[in-house]
Amino acid sequence: MTHNPVLRVMAKLMIPFILLFALYVQFHGDFGPGGGFQAGVIFGAGLILYGLVFGVETALKVFSPTILRIGIAVGVLLYATVGLAGIALNGKYLNYNVLAHDPVHGQHLGILLVELGVFITVASVMMTIFFAFAGRKS
């Protein structure tokens, strides 16, 4: 597929918008349908498309297995740490109200960070699964 000019040009055109749309779904999750899981999948899908068209090795240069493994772990840790911050600020686990000066801002901040954690982990997992299958020597 690497020598097909139509595919290469179209992919180059599409991928930035796919990644941007992922970020839109991520941040719009506060107000409408969307959130970390969906955004992570879209982001992962954009980079998987890159890997399909330009080769897995090229994609791995940007997102090496080490980075992806760290991403998987860091996302979960971010989620869990936000929960612990609730405890540290005299709330229950995952209570966002206490994270900021007033509950509304606290809820905003909490859900933003938690969804960011979900986003990082889901995107990393999607790519890891793809690379694991694509990188298999037959």
Next chain:
Amino acid sequence: MILANLPALQVVIPLIAAPLCVLIRHRAIVWGFTLLVCWSTLVVAGLLLSQVLTTGPLSYALGDWAAPWGIEYRVDVLNGFLLLIVSSISAIVMPFARESVTKDIPENQIPLFYAAFLLCLTGLLGIVITGDAFNLFVFLEISSLSSYVLISLGKDRRALTAAYQYLIMGSIGATFFVIGVGLLYMMTGTLNMADLGARLPKVLHTRTVLAAFGFLTVGIGLKLAMFPLHLWLPNAYTYAPSVVTVFLAATATKVAVYVFVRFFFTIFGVPFVFETLPVGTILLTLGLAGVLGASTVAIFQTNVKRLLAYSSVAQIGYMLLGIGMASVTGLTAGILHLFNHAIMKGGLFMVMGCVMYQIGSVNIQQLNGIGKRMPWTMAAFVVGGLGLIGVPLTVGFMSKWYLVLGAIEKGYWLVVAGILLGSLLALVYIWRVVEVAYFRPTPQESPSVQEAPLSMLIPTWILIGTTLYFGVETSLTIGTADQAARFLMERSP
């Protein structure tokens, strides 16, 4: 601050530790860290149970969202006891794991192994502590997915098919479970277990609730390897790495039995389950079939891990007998056996882990004269085996004693006969191993085999020792089991 958040920390500590293991990536540090985490979950579980025993059930609202809407963690005597069982098994397994894992698992996968182990522990503790039916499903999936991974890490390539088989059966079970929960939600509009228990009586006569009950029973039955649904278990236990077999055999099916009890007694209630529906008779029949059938199959196994796996199916049958009696004595026996079997089977699988470590096989032909070459290891097998048979002064005797008492109380003489026959069958399959280990000559040409390392022997003897200790000093186990059984029978809606 910490004390008030203990229910959340019980689950969160291993949950946070798992991704940290992935980041640390140093074999020895990861092991030490996991050990620390398992011990701290044990401390948390101990504190929780002592709080519950003095002040009554605890309720914890996650994120400060009040109970029927938000997710509630609820600790009473029953699940406090279960938390203690699961976390203490993990705390005893970890020292054992260090040596065993180095031989069973490729070096670069060891940190990931510990991460998966901690996730499995998170899932099991979460299932037990949560008071929300859907949250239970989420934790069920966390523990199941990580246990598929753990099983597939076995050295034998058949571990992969075993894990795949378990994946298929486990997913069907989880799907059935979530369908059941969905139907209950449809009829009641709530997922909180206590709230479900309060709202269900009004709609119990509907076909939807009946269908929900059927789906839940079969779904959980698959996870706990109830007799005709047990087909995934023998392969999974046989080919998994030794540590995984010990941990899963001692905890995973026990947790599923707990879910069974929780749904029958707290959510649906004794009158519906045992009087409107003939579930008691069904459980007694399946339990007896499991005890006799699986024990008979165990006699003909050549792989000792497989033999013990079939024996596990039989022992689950005993627990089902206890639940099926639907009396305080029966339920006490069931809960008591849940604990007793966890320590006996954990100990016995640890013995097999030691044998695997030294010989590289657990086939009965390879065990000729092993009793003389690994005296401490095989002595542990004999003591644990006596427990499985139910010889007095071991824990196995106590649970069978209470089971027989419960059966006599209800006049189920056939059940009494089945329990005694099951013990005889256990005697046969344990004796086969003992005979080979002690009364067959050591083969001349075999390489010299030594005793297992102390770091593996000591945890083995701790578990085997507790089977003797709690066989004599029964006030703690029977007292807690009895209190939990009374609590369930009284609170049943």
